[in-house]
Amino acid sequence: MLIEYLPIAILLVISTGLAALIVWIGNTFGPRRPTLRKSLPYESGMNPIGPGTRRMPVRFYLVAVLFILFDIEVVFFLPWAIVFRQLGLFGLIEMFVFIFILLVGYVYAWKKGALEWE
C-alpha cells in the first residue's frame, strides 16, 4: 500500500533537512580564517603532488562486477524465499538449478584466481 511509504518520504525529507541544518550551523558559528597552508589537501605534511583524483587499480572494478552478479542473484532469491513453502518440490528444484548454474560461474572465478587480491 502506498500509505506505508509516506513515513519513509517524510523521514527522507526530515533527515536530510536536519543533517543540512547541522552542516549550516557548523558553517555559521565556526571561525573563518583561511590560509593557503590550511586549505591544501593533507598529504602527511608535504605539499600535495599532482591532482588528488588518480586512476585506480582494475581490481576494484572486478570486485564490483562480481558483486553485481551475486547481487542480482540474491534479489531473485527474495520473492522465492517468501513463497517457497507453498511451491512444492518443483519450486525447490527450480531454485537449486538456479543456484547450481551460478555456482558454476563462482567455481570458475575461484579457479581462475579472480577472487584473489594481488
Next chain:
Amino acid sequence: MGDPITAISLWLDGLLAGWGLAPALIIVIKALLGVGALATAVLLVDIFLVWVERKVVARFQDRLGPNRLGPFGLIQPFADVIKLLIKEDITPVGADRIVYNLAPIMALATVLLLWAVIPLAPTVVGTDVNVGVLYIVGVGALGTLGIIMAGWASNNKYALIGAFRTVAQMVSYEVPMVIALLVPVLLARSMGINSIVNAQDSYWFILVAPIAFLLTLITSIAELGRAPFDLVEAESEIVAGFHIEYTGMKFGLFYAGELLHALTLSGIVASLFLGGWRGPGAESFPLLGIVYFFAKAFFLYWVIMWVKYSLPRIRIDQMLNLNWKFLTPLSLVVLVVTALLDKALVGVQPWVYVLVLLAANLVIAWVTLQILRSRARKERQRVAEPRPIARPPAAPVSSQGA
C-alpha cells in the same frame, strides 16, 4: 494506561477531527509528528552513544574514560558537540564544493532512514513495508554512495583510496549479508521486519539459525568498517580514509553516522534474530517492548565494540578472501540446508523443528571448523618451511617467464 502510544494516537485523531480536518490530512499530520519524534529521539540517542563508546573503550583499555562533566561524564558528549560546532569549517583547495558538502549529509541521513522500518514496540512499528529486508540493503547502498562522494570530492589521495577500499568492502560483504538475511525471511515467510518479529512469538530465530545470526553480525561489522575490518580508515596507511579532509561538524556528521549505524545494525540484527521487542509482558505493556528492544540492541552494540577493541586489523586480500571464499559459500550452504529442512519438517511439533534445525546448524559449524582447521594446518606448514633468502644464485635463470 498500558499503552500510552495508542492512547496519544487516538487522542490526536479526536483532536484533529474536532478541528474539522480531512482524514487524509490527519494521517499526514500524524505521520509527520511520529517521524519527527522518532528522528529527534534517535539523534538524542546518537549523542548519548558518543559517551557509551568512549566509556566502553576506556574500560576495555583499562582507563576511566570521560568522568569530569556531570555524573559519570554524561555531559561530555554535549560539550563535544558544541566544540565541533564552533570549529573552523575548512574546504580543501580543488574540492568539488557541492559534492563535498552533500556527502556528510548523506552519511547521516541514510542511517536515519533505516529507522523507518524497525519495530520498536508492538504498537510502535515504524512503517510496515513488505520489502523491509531489501529496503535495509537498499538504504545501505545509498550510504555507500555518500562515502564514495566524500572520497572523490575531497581532492585527496588518501581519501580516494579510503573511499575505494570502503566501497569495495561494503559491496563485497553485502552478498553474504543478504544471503544470511534470507534465512529469517525464509523462516518468517515475509520480508517485512515487523512480520519477522511477529513470527518469533514461540522461539527466537537465533535458536534455529545461529550461523545465519553470526554471519549477519560479522557482515554488519564489515559494513560498518569497524575493526577488524577497519582497513578502510587504517591510520597507519591512509591516515583517516574517506573523511580525512572534513573538519568541525561535517566530520561530526560522519562520526555520528558511524556510531548510529552501529546501533542501527545491532537493532536490525536484534529484530531479525533476537525477537526485537519481544520479552515477558511486552504485549500488554508496549513501552516495555522499547526497553527490551534497546537492551538487545545495546547488547549487540557492546559485542561489536568488544570485537572492535580486541582484534587487530586485517589486510585487503584477507578481507576479500574471508568474504568470497568463506562467508559467501557458508551462507549459501546454510540457506540451502535451512530451506530443505524447513520443507522436510512440515507439520511437526515446534520443539522437534527447533531441535533439528539447531542440530543441522551445529553439524554445519563443526564441518566448517574441521575444514578451517585442516586449512590452517597446511598454511602453518607452508609458512614454517625454510625459505631460501638472500642466497647467491646457483645457476643463471634461463627458462623462467616474466
Next chain:
Amino acid sequence: MTALQIIFLITAVITLGAAAMVVITRNLVHAALWLIMTFFGISVLYVLLNAGFLAVAQVVIYIGAISILMIFAIMLTRRVQQDFGPQTNAAWPWALVIAAALFGGLIWIFSGWGNFFTQAPVMGERADPLRQLGMALVSPEQYVIPFEVASVMLTAALIGAIMVAWERK
C-alpha cells in the same frame, strides 16, 4: 489534481532534469551522480505505481551496484577529470529534427491506444504482489524459463568479466 498526481509530476520533472544533466555536464563523475539521481527518481515512480519490490530492487541493483561499477570504471580511465571538447557537432539541427519526429511519432501512436484512462484493477486486501511474483518466477506456466535463462546469462557475464579484466594466469 490529486496529491498523487502532484508528487508524480514533481518526480517526473526531477527525473527528466537529472537525465538531461547526465548528458549536459562535462564532468564524468558528476554525470554518474546525476544518473544516480535519475535512478532514484525512477524508483520513486515505481513506488507510486505500487511496485515496492521493484522500487527497492532498483535502488539495490542500479544505485548500489551498477552506479558503483560505473564510478569505478570512470576512475580506471586515464582522463578522470573533464572533457573540454565542443558538446555538439555540425549536424545537431538534423539530430534535433529526427528526435522531435520520433517523439511526435511515439505520441501519435500512443494517442491511438485507448487504455490510458482505464483504472487498474484493485487488488484484494489479502493479495500480496510480492507473493505472486515469487510464485510466478518458479511456476512452469509462467516465468520459469526466463528465470533459469537469467542465471545462465549471469554466469556468462561473470565469465566474460573475468576474461576481460583478469588477463593474467
